[in-house]
Amino acid sequence: MGIVRTPVGRTSGHGGRKPAEVHAYTLDTGNGFAATVWTYGATLVEVLVPDSAGRAENVVVRLPDLRSYEDRRSPAYVGATVGRYCRCVSGGAFSLDGVVHELDRNDGAHHVHGGPLGFDGQVWEADAETRGDRLVLRLTLQSPDGDQGYPGDLTAEARYELGPDGRLVFEFGAVTTAPTIVGLTNHAFWNLSGGSEPIDGHRLALNSRRTVAFDDELIPLPGPPRDITGTPLDYTRPRRLDRARLDTFYVLDDPAWAAELCHEASGRTMWVITDQPGLGVYSADHYRTPRAGLCLEAGAWPDAPNRPDFPSVRLDPGQRYRHRTVHEFPIARS
Template structure:
């Protein structure tokens, strides 16, 4: 099943779909092959985002550099089989959950009842388990509004799916605006108390996927603290100051500057794979700037805004060249990075962390925006 061979069903064009920009007006096109679909979002500026309803995966993001030249800045594949069968399950471009990141020893307790989860990352549970939201087919439909186009995705996770309690009804909207913003809205409800922590797991390389590493990218993270991890990559519970450490991204710096520093935390993660405590104002749920990423070579810039309290910065440490991307080049170590807006890892077992428990009658609602520009 090749994502490049889906038929386009749209009022204004019929033909074979490719992942490269196609001459079409702004809006949404839909490629269809049985229940798997590919949605192409294009704005008036020419920015193009493709999304498949398998795993709610963003398969490409095409944005211009300072000279107006477009490149795909999201790591991924051309064929859906590669997303399904990839070794090491890198979660390229997917929505991950029911709980993004790790839960210690694959279990948590709510109201005195302990819930065992799938253990798929050493002794721990990672990104929703063996069959998380990244590995299921979502219901989807195109949506459009004033100055934006998008796709609305729905999935219902059943009670005890991957061990979690409660039927979880989930909606994720991807909206591409004419200001080159990709807005991601998450909404969920449940019929039993359950932890919910969702994120978007795109790997970015602003020079273009398959085009070298991200070590020269300059990164700012709006955080004065981070959550150190133990040898199994579970938070110790401490909120540590970033000042005077390799984890200080409060001022923009090249990612490669400190990544090889002799540091126990970097040794455990093989680089950066840590949650940063975002600096928030009086309203902890307000949309705030989380990070700013720049590629000096192309001039491309990505700003991340979120209502979430944390940001997991992952520097592509476990990429090892075995995965071949859309450009036909191997994804070597640090050929992409993730900026995952979320709650803190292992929060269900860490009472001092912001709660991730969703109760019946309440609504999980969060927003993250990726804003692209060029200097």
């Protein structure tokens, strides 16, 4: 068991930012269960999980090199920590206390996943430590007032924790100097086959009977979430993904569990538990390698800054934003 820090390279300084050194931190439990995180984007680039025969393979999609992660022409947010606000803000603007804040737009008229230079494209500060049988990596980022149009100086934190119980824990936090909005998530693409095949053979179960209804631009429609019981979007009972195209936000009403993903051939299963109010599920049909992985993004509801009927994403000075999501791999602890 241990933590290893290795250099990855130096950023190219895109967006007018100064070039910076990037490092990889590998948290290794010593039993085949390990995770590697880069300081660029606080990005999860590898999660090694044993199969039923004890062979450890990477179960998240990764890109070949740092330059691929830096490519802002068509960012896929592969494994990145997404913020200051994940998902969409319609029209690229929102109002707080009667003041309209214009955000940088990166999806036509809209703002998505923190903007053109969101948290996924920045180098975070990192420190790592061993706490008993837990391996902990803490990454922090300073986002100044006006960054991508957001108000307030924000201090963000992404914390990864790994232990011999087969659990990978994401914990996000933030504090602000002025009223703002916050919603952080991890954008990993999961593939329990070890990447040897598309996700179609996986079985998915979701603890949700409602989804947010979207228009053609993936902006929420007026009205409450829709009941999907008995429809093709209903995964309350485990079933194969096959060719199902998913880019949907599921409402989570029960904190006991959020999702279960299984790959029978490898024997790998992943359980997802979160304190967040919803789960974005994306089958990567528009990724460079279609259906290479499945995103299960716990976090805030889409366009919540403009929807007073959705759970609030407001953060005020003196408060602390908190988010905890656990990905549990039972085979890794056996």
